[in-house]
Amino acid sequence: MTAIRYELIKKDKQTGARLGILHTPHGSYETPMFMPVGTLATVKTMSPEELKEMGAGVILSNTYHLWLRPGHEIVREAGGLHKFMNWDQAILTDSGGFQVFSLSKFRKIEEEGVHFRNHLSGEKLFLSPEKATEIQNALGADIMMAFDECPPFDAEYNYMKQSVERTSRWAERCLKAHSRPHDQALFGIVQGGGNEDLRKQSARDLISLDFPGYAVGGLSVGEPKEDMNRVLDFTTPLLPENKPRYLMGVGSPDSLIDGAIRGIDMFDCVLPTRIARNGTCMTSTGRLVVKNAKYARDFRPLDENCDCYTCRNYSRAYIRHLIHTNEIFGFRLCTYHNLHFLIKLMEQIRQAIREDRLQDFRDEFFEQYGFNKP
Numbered sequence: 001m002t003a004i005r006y007e008l009i010k011k012d013k014q015t016g017a018r019l020g021i022l023h024t025p026h027g028s029y030e031t032p033m034f035m036p037v038g039t040l041a042t043v044k045t046m047s048p049e050e051l052k053e054m055g056a057g058v059i060l061s062n063t064y065h066l067w068l069r070p071g072h073e074i075v076r077e078a079g080g081l082h083k084f085m086n087w088d089q090a091i092l093t094d095s096g097g098f099q100v101f102s103l104s105k106f107r108k109i110e111e112e113g114v115h116f117r118n119h120l121s122g123e124k125l126f127l128s129p130e131k132a133t134e135i136q137n138a139l140g141a142d143i144m145m146a147f148d149e150c151p152p153f154d155a156e157y158n159y160m161k162q163s164v165e166r167t168s169r170w171a172e173r174c175l176k177a178h179s180r181p182h183d184q185a186l187f188g189i190v191q192g193g194g195n196e197d198l199r200k201q202s203a204r205d206l207i208s209l210d211f212p213g214y215a216v217g218g219l220s221v222g223e224p225k226e227d228m229n230r231v232l233d234f235t236t237p238l239l240p241e242n243k244p245r246y247l248m249g250v251g252s253p254d255s256l257i258d259g260a261i262r263g264i265d266m267f268d269c270v271l272p273t274r275i276a277r278n279g280t281c282m283t284s285t286g287r288l289v290v291k292n293a294k295y296a297r298d299f300r301p302l303d304e305n306c307d308c309y310t311c312r313n314y315s316r317a318y319i320r321h322l323i324h325t326n327e328i329f330g331f332r333l334c335t336y337h338n339l340h341f342l343i344k345l346m347e348q349i350r351q352a353i354r355e356d357r358l359q360d361f362r363d364e365f366f367e368q369y370g371f372n373k374p
């Protein structure tokens, strides 16, 4: 028995969306789901109790960051990430590949792995499929990711082809190095940019290795949303129907809906927590920059249609004051609201799938939120 099991409950009659349950050693969670990001073993400014209160299930942490600080051996000695951060629900760790490419200026990619510099100290570092797998085994997350290369979306075809083939070889090396397959599910990551044939090759390679789940990588890296949707249109149908599909780094409301419509089950994004720290909030009628002076005497909640802790107890004027004075409580209130907003959106998406009306829901939501309907 592998560490996780995906149970397909039903498919939406209007779209490629599906309602499912992801069973993990730390709990079972309905999908499609949004996973808050907690890079350094904390979802910034939120306590585990608050995360549970708002309905968070699986949260993310990061191999690269935790390897550098505090070091994966300390987390292992603490009894693993769940014990270390006092989180008794599920955890997913990314493999560190993406962070190396996005954080480190100098890097050299070879068959063996990636040479780069520590983005904090400048010291020379090296990450390989084996090392990334060893770190994730030490962290002990329920779901861990294969070590991959996420090339620029518009990389030259031959480079992209070489990269996909190397990522497939790296995935096999991760499977071989994985020491705890019964406790931790290793997901393969499909690459290939915007090239349908390379996406097919990547999916075929990874499916032949029989992973318990698959991520669609190489997207949400600056390409237009139409391109992301086009890639999903021909990529998710390649993936096994009875296994979870995770679209990496996607979390704006329109992309969550469009990803769910195309058969994605799991999403993560730093957006809700990151924009909260500069006073930008997601509301049912679009984004609201609460530190704007126009809210100085606005005593309404952030979102009149929201029943979260923030919206039940505090006004725009008060939150604006806190953000304006750099008060940490202001960041907490905006973070709580933004995470609750996305978790609530996923519940609405799941309900729309139950009622076979996700396309209609998309139209209503886009209209209300202010996304131009293509």
Ligand SMILES: CNc1nc2c(CCNCc3ccccc3)c3nc(N)[nH]c(=O)c3cc2[nH]1
Binding pocket: 037, 038, 039, 060, 061, 062, 093, 094, 095, 096, 097, 098, 145, 148, 149, 150, 189, 216, 217, 218, 219, 220, 221, 248, 249, 250, 268, 269, 270
């Ligand atoms: C924002 N757009 C985007 N993010 C991508 C990521 C990282 C996903 N977020 C994981 C995370 C975990 C903890 C803390 C912070 C982030 C990717 N990761 C991998 N391994 N491969 C990708 O292709 C890839 C593509 C991405 N696009």
